[in-house]
Amino acid sequence: MDSRRRFLFKLAASASAPIALGSRAFGQAPPPVKLEESDPVATALGYKMDTTKVDKAKYPNHKDDQVCTGCALFTPKAGEEFAPCSAFGGKLVANKGWCAAYAKKP
Numbered sequence: 387m388d389s390r391r392r393f394l395f396k397l398a399a400s401a402s403a404p405i406a407l408g409s410r411a412f413g414q415a416p417p418p419v420k421l422e423e424s425d426p427v428a429t430a431l432g433y434k435m436d437t438t439k440v441d442k443a444k445y446p447n448h449k450d451d452q453v454c455t456g457c458a459l460f461t462p463k464a465g466e467e468f469a470p471c472s473a474f475g476g477k478l479v480a481n482k483g484w485c486a487a488y489a490k491k492p
């Protein structure tokens with residue numbers, strides 16, 4: 387390898403290292419994950435991304451006006467359709483979702 391190619395190789399390697407390391411190298415948390423209805427914990431709590439799709443027979447006290455945005459465990463994010471829920475370890479739940487852990491905001 388001639389010196390020019392060696393120089394370019396080192397330059398490329400040094401420039402791409404921070405990109406390859408990504409956000410973890412700088413102590414940032416990984417991006418939050420969207421909660422799937424098929425998640426075992428979500429299934430156990432009857433989570434639905436659309437509150438109107440909740441099993442009415444299984445959850446007779448559920449009302450269609452109960453949505454994640456009205457729940458105390460929800461951390462709203464302006465302009466986002468999904469936001470973190472503390473009941474699911476910060477996974478993203480749908481604004482219009484619902485689960486059996488619903489706790490009306492005071």
Ligand code: SF4
Binds near residue numbers: 453
């Ligand atoms: S705990 Fe509240 S915010 Fe979280 S999924 Fe259930 S209803 Fe939605």
